[in-house]
Amino acid sequence: MKHIEAIDVNAYYGDNHVLKGINIAIKENTVTAFIGPSGCGKSTFLRTLNRMNDYIESFRLEGKIFVEGNDIYKKKVNVEELRQKIGMVFQKPNPFPKSIFENVAYGLRIHGEKDKKKIEEIVEQSLVKAALWNEVKDQLKKSAFGLSGGQQQRLCIARTLAVEPSIILMDEPASALDPISTAKIEELINELKQHYTIIIVTHNMQQASRVSDRTAFFYMGELIEFGKTAEIFTNPTKKQTENYISGRFG
Amino acid sequence: MSNLEIELQALKENLLEMMGLVSKQVSLCKEATFSGNLALAEDVIVNEKRINNLELTIDKDCENILALHNPVATDLRFVLAVLKITNDLERIGDNAKNIAVFLTKSGKKLDKAYLDKFSIEKMYEASIAMLSCLGKALKDDDAELARKTFKDDEILNKKNKSGPKTAAALIEADPKQAKLIVRLLAVVNKLERIGDLAINIAEEVVFHVEAKVLKHNKDKS
Numbered sequence: 001m002k003h004i005e006a007i008d009v010n011a012y013y014g015d016n017h018v019l020k021g022i023n024i025a026i027k028e029n030t031v032t033a034f035i036g037p038s039g040c041g042k043s044t045f046l047r048t049l050n051r052m053n054d055y056i057e058s059f060r061l062e063g064k065i066f067v068e069g070n071d072i073y074k075k076k077v078n079v080e081e082l083r084q085k086i087g088m089v090f091q092k093p094n095p096f097p098k099s100i101f102e103n104v105a106y107g108l109r110i111h112g113e114k115d116k117k118k119i120e121e122i123v124e125q126s127l128v129k130a131a132l133w134n135e136v137k138d139q140l141k142k143s144a145f146g147l148s149g150g151q152q153q154r155l156c157i158a159r160t161l162a163v164e165p166s167i168i169l170m171d172e173p174a175s176a177l178d179p180i181s182t183a184k185i186e187e188l189i190n191e192l193k194q195h196y197t198i199i200i201v202t203h204n205m206q207q208a209s210r211v212s213d214r215t216a217f218f219y220m221g222e223l224i225e226f227g228k229t230a231e232i233f234t235n236p237t238k239k240q241t242e243n244y245i246s247g248r249f250g
Numbered sequence: 251m252s253n254l255e256i257e258l259q260a261l262k263e264n265l266l267e268m269m270g271l272v273s274k275q276v277s278l279c280k281e282a283t284f285s286g287n288l289a290l291a292e293d294v295i296v297n298e299k300r301i302n303n304l305e306l307t308i309d310k311d312c313e314n315i316l317a318l319h320n321p322v323a324t325d326l327r328f329v330l331a332v333l334k335i336t337n338d339l340e341r342i343g344d345n346a347k348n349i350a351v352f353l354t355k356s357g358k359k360l361d362k363a364y365l366d367k368f369s370i371e372k373m374y375e376a377s378i379a380m381l382s383c384l385g386k387a388l389k390d391d392d393a394e395l396a397r398k399t400f401k402d403d404e405i406l407n408k409k410n411k412s413g414p415k416t417a418a419a420l421i422e423a424d425p426k427q428a429k430l431i432v433r434l435l436a437v438v439n440k441l442e443r444i445g446d447l448a449i450n451i452a453e454e455v456v457f458h459v460e461a462k463v464l465k466h467n468k469d470k471s
Contacts, residue, residue, distance in 0.1 A: 206320055233322045235461035242323045247252055 002066075003028040003167065003197045004049060009063035011044060013056065018044050020221040022063070026214075031189055031198045033208035033229065036218035037244065042201050045218065046169050049199065050086035051079050067167065084111065087160035091172040093152035095144035095159075100136050103144045103155055107163040122162050130158035131188050150181020157188065168192065170200040174207065186211050205245055209233045217241045254319040258328060261311050265332055266389055268304040271297065272339045273381040275346035276444065280374040282350065283437075286359025294350035301343040308336045327461060331454040335388075338447040338454075342381075345440040345447075352433055360434075364427075367416050368434055369409045373441040376402040380448040387455050396455035400470050403445040410442035 004026040011019035019041045026032050034042035044053065051072065053059040065072050072082055084107075095103050104123040113119055123140075127133040132154040136147070144155055153173060160168060170189075174182040189198055189211045202208050208215055209229055216226040217240070225232065225241045236242045243249050251259075275294050282290035312333050315321060321329055353360075365371065380399040387396040417435045421428045453464040464470050 205322065209322070234326060236323055245322045246325050247254060 002026070003068065004199075005064075005066045006045075006048075007064045007066070009045070009048065009061065009065060011041075011048060011053070011062075012058075012060045014058040018221050019048070019061075022223050024216060024223060024226055026197065026199065028197050029193055029195070030213045031193045031200065031211055033212035033215045034199065034201045034218060035203075035205065035208050035215060035244070036224075037249075038203075039220075040218040041221040042216075042218045043171055046171060046199060046201050049167070049169060050083050050088060051077075052083075052088065054079065084163045085165050086167040086169060087163065087165035088169045088171070089153070089156050089160055089173045092176050093149055093156050095147070095152050095155055098144060099141045100144050100147070100155060101140040104158050104162050107159060111163060123158075126158040126162040127155075129161050129192070130154045131184060131191070132158055148181070150177050150184055153177060153181070153185060154188065157185075157192075161192075165196065167197045167199070170198065172201055172203065175203065182207070205233075205247075217244060219244070254315070254321060254325065257311070257315050257319060258321075258325060261308065261315065261329070261332060262388075264304060264308050264311065265335065266385065268301060268308065268336060268339050269381070269385045269388060271301055271304065272342050272346070273378065273385060275301070275343055275350075276374070276378055276381060279346050279349045279353070280371075280378065282353050283360060283365065283370065283374070284362070288354055288357070291350040291353040294346055295354070298343050298347040301340060305336045305340045308332060324458070327458045331458040335451050335454050338450045342444050342447045345444050349437055349440055352437060356430070356433070360430075364420065364431065364434055367420060368413060368438050370434070370437060370441070373406055373409050373438065376405045377441055377444045377448065380445060380452075384448060384451050384455065387452070391455075391459050393456045393459040396452040396459075397470065399448055399452045403449050406442045406445035410438055413438040 002025045004024075006022050006024050009019055009022040010017065022041075022045060034046060036042045047053045048061060048065060049067070049072075053061070061073060067082075067086065070077075096106060098106065101123055104126050105119050108119050108122060113122075124133060124137075127136060132151060135151060136155075139146075144152060147155060153176075157168075157173075174185045177185065186207065189200065192198060193213075200208075200211065212229045214227065215229045215232040217224045217232065217236075217238075219240055225236060225238045227237070232241060233245060236245065275297060278290045278294050278297075282288065282294070312329050315329050319325075380402045383395055383399050383402075386392065387399075413435050417431050420431045450465075453470075456462055456464055
């Protein structure tokens with residue numbers, strides 16, 4: 001089933017045409033990697049999927065983006081609800097200056113959840129799903145800043161999972177982490193895809209090939225190639241893709 | 251030029267050197283077979299060690315490239331192809347050496363009439379042509395040129411197929427020469443085997459250049 005579909009998407013920052021006629025359909029419960037050199041539009045496109053670019057005044061979008069069949073740029077769309085459904089994990093772990101527990105509970109509270117027991121249950125479930133529970137279950141009241149970078153990133157993933165999204169967008173989630181923490185995040189992505197649709201932006205070609213089912217290569221605002229990861233990394237159809245993944249440009 | 255490109259270029263140079271050595275081995279065998287110059291056969295036996303050493307060097311280079319540079323797409327296919335091609339080249343080298351051992355053991359010039367009955371000269375020519383063609387195909391990443399070797403292999407298969415019948419007729423005519431005739435039949439088999447190994451190499455060139463898998467596929471187009 002198509003979970004996300006972009007039809008002829010063009011995006012602009014003022015006069016700067018940053019996304020050019022993007023058409024892509026992303027299936028449910030898959031991991032899709034967006035790759036491409038800096039400035040190619042991959043992060044911009046990722047942020048159009050939960051309307052994060054709305055905060056940028058000069059940003060303008062043309063075309064349609066459907067999530068679960070709904071046009072997310074329709075006027076009446078509740079953007080907060082949209083972002084609950086489409087969670088996001090950023091490059092640098094950004095826990096709140098609160099306890100580990102409160103970091104995960106925060107989203108639930110701002111969405112109006114008051115049942116203490118329910119909150120406790122969801123916090124535990126989310127930390128279990130984020131593969132962090134065993135490491136933090138005895139220190140839930142301690143500050144999130146005491147965790148390592150890798151643990152903080154998994155905490156941010158738990159925070160995202162707590163509000164029950166169906167899609168998780170990850171913008172270079174492991175680029176600031178050591179290889180062991182990176183491996184844990186990649187393992188986690190593999191487990192999470194059974195229940196969530198995941199899109200990951202990465203500059204690490206090996207990471208894209210390890211974690212994703214499909215890969216989309218962006219270059220200068222265009223989607224050059226989109227296909228099965230195994231095919232993109234063994235036999236890409238476009239020369240530009242081949243040159244990029246083999247490190248010959250970009 | 252990136253580090254990976256430098257490594258790949260060095261790998262290709264080593265592979266072409268190995269290809270050249272192996273081709274030369276088969277040519278030397280041909281010359282030794284028809285001239286009776288057993289010193290050439292001795293050279294083939296000595297050279298075989300160089301081929302084996304090159305195989306080990308190339309294998310190690312492939313291992314390093316895979317571990318250190320994580321090649322993808324064409325680069326990955328090239329390294330995978332090289333790993334298989336070196337194995338095939340080494341086995342061609344083994345076959346050439348075995349022919350050379352037979353020549354040195356026979357200790358004299360072989361009877362041309364027998365060689366002609368088995369079409370051994372034609373078989374040598376076909377296998378040398380295949381190896382020469384593959385050398386160029388490897389050098390220029392030319393899959394079409396690699397495909398041209400398939401026709402030469404048909405000649406080798408045909409001659410190999412008729413070999414036992416020829417041998418039986420010759421033994422019947424002159425039973426005293428049975429041992430020599432059986433050994434010549436073994437040479438025919440080895441030349442045919444060289445053709446098969448050359449076909450494997452051609453298939454790997456096509457895999458590298460076009461990402462097409464021809465192995466175990468009757469349609470080689």
